[in-house]
Amino acid sequence: DIVMTQTPLSSPVTLGQPASISCRSSQSLVHYDGNTYLSWLQQRPGQPPRLLIYKISNRFSGVPDRFSGSGAGTDFTLKISRVEAEDVGVYYCMQTTQFLTFGGGTKVEIK
Amino acid sequence: EVQLVESGGGLVQPGGSLRLSCVASGLTFSRFWMTWVRQAPGKGLEWVANIKGDGSVRYYVDSVKGRFTISRDNAKNSLYLEMNSLRVEDTAVYYCARWDYGPDYWGQGTLVTVSS
Numbered sequence: 001d002i003v004m005t006q007t008p009l010s011s012p013v014t015l016g017q018p019a020s021i022s023c024r025s026s027q028s029l030v031h032y033d034g035n036t037y038l039s040w041l042q043q044r045p046g047q048p049p050r051l052l053i054y055k056i057s058n059r060f061s062g063v064p065d066r067f068s069g070s071g072a073g074t075d076f077t078l079k080i081s082r083v084e085a086e087d088v089g090v091y092y093c094m095q096t097t098q099f100l101t102f103g104g105g106t107k108v109e110i111k
Numbered sequence: 112e113v114q115l116v117e118s119g120g121g122l123v124q125p126g127g128s129l130r131l132s133c134v135a136s137g138l139t140f141s142r143f144w145m146t147w148v149r150q151a152p153g154k155g156l157e158w159v160a161n162i163k164g165d166g167s168v169r170y171y172v173d174s175v176k177g178r179f180t181i182s183r184d185n186a187k188n189s190l191y192l193e194m195n196s197l198r199v200e201d202t203a204v205y206y207c208a209r210w211d212y213g214p215d216y217w218g219q220g221t222l223v224t225v226s227s
Contacts, residue, residue, distance in 0.1 A: 039213050041156075048206055048217045049148075049156065055212055092156060096213035099170060100146070100158035 002026055002095055006103035012111045019080040021106045023093035028073050030097070037096040040069055040078045043105075044089040052091075053078065085110065113137040113216040115207050120221030127197050127225070133190040133207030133218055141165065141185040144210035147192050149203035150220075157203075160192065161210060175201075197225045 003026040013019045021040075029036045040053040051060045053069035056076060066081040080087055088110060093103040119131040131147070147159040160181040161170045169181050180193040190207050202225045208214035 035212075037212055048220050049214075050217065051213075051215045054215070060215060094156075094213060096210075100148075100161075100213065102156040102158070105155050 002029070002098050002101050004093055004095055004101050004103035006091075006093055006106050008106060009104070010107045010109065012109050013080075013083045014111050015085065016082050019083050019087075019108055021078045021091055021093075021108075023071075023076045023078070023103050025074045025076075025095055029095050030073065036072065038069075038071065038076050039094050039096065040067075041092045041094060041102075042087075042089055043092065044086075047089075049092065080108075083108070083110070113209060115209065115216060115218035117205065117207050117218045117221040120205065120223045122224045122226065123197055124227050125197060125199055125225055128193070128195045129197065129223060131192040131194065131205055131207075131221055131223070135188045135190065135207075135209070138209060138216075140183075140188040145181075145183060145190045146208050146210045146214055147181060147190075148206045148208060148214060148217075149201075149223075150206070151200075151203045154203075159205070162190070194223070197223075199225050201225050 005024045007022045038056050041049040043049045052063050057069045068079050070077050090105045090107050092105050114136045117133045141164050146161045162181045178196045182191045204220040204222050206220045207218045209216040
């Protein structure tokens with residue numbers, strides 16, 4: 001199974017400042033079809049998960065452009081350019097190159 | 112607008128059974144793989160099972176193989192999860208989700224509590 005490791009576990013951020021979350025996979029996420037199926041989810045308190053980014057860097061429908069994804073192979077990053085109050089929650093990376101596994105989550109909170 | 116609504120959760124004793132349902136709208140249901148993902152209280156996300164659009168292919172996480180069955184009725188735009196021999200560790204909110212490059216649209220979830 002592919003293991004996904006996220007850092008940090010918690011990220012206290014000042015409103016309007018950037019935030020960055022890292023995700024590392026235990027093996028390459030490049031699929032035999034050439035795509036890399038790495039996505040990012042946001043889960044606000046008491047809410048279901050919401051897809052933010054798919055295939056490393058593609059924003060899902062309705063996602064603000066302050067969210068961006070990057071990376072390749074086994075190392076990936078989610079960046080929030082300017083954190084807003086509504087961004088508080090837990091963020092998960094997930095891979096669907098080989099079935100589906102999730103990272104352990106990173107809690108974004110306001111300082 | 113894609114909407115997924117789960118139902119069927121509740122309190123069940125260890126060894127018992129439960130059937131979850133998920134009704135989909137706003138999409139051509141039969142064209143998509145669908146998935147169940149669960150989240151134990153205060154914990155992270157865990158994939159449970161997938162099913163192809165025509166129901167011909169199914170995958171399960173090892174911990175539920177032989178106990179859970181994923182199925183669908185495309186005429187009713189509905190996804191199901193039949194859960195047997197339930198264990199305390201199956202306690203979680205169960206989400207259904209549409210699968211495109213992975214789970215994209217998610218339901219609100221239904222809580223399953225396994226306890227004596």
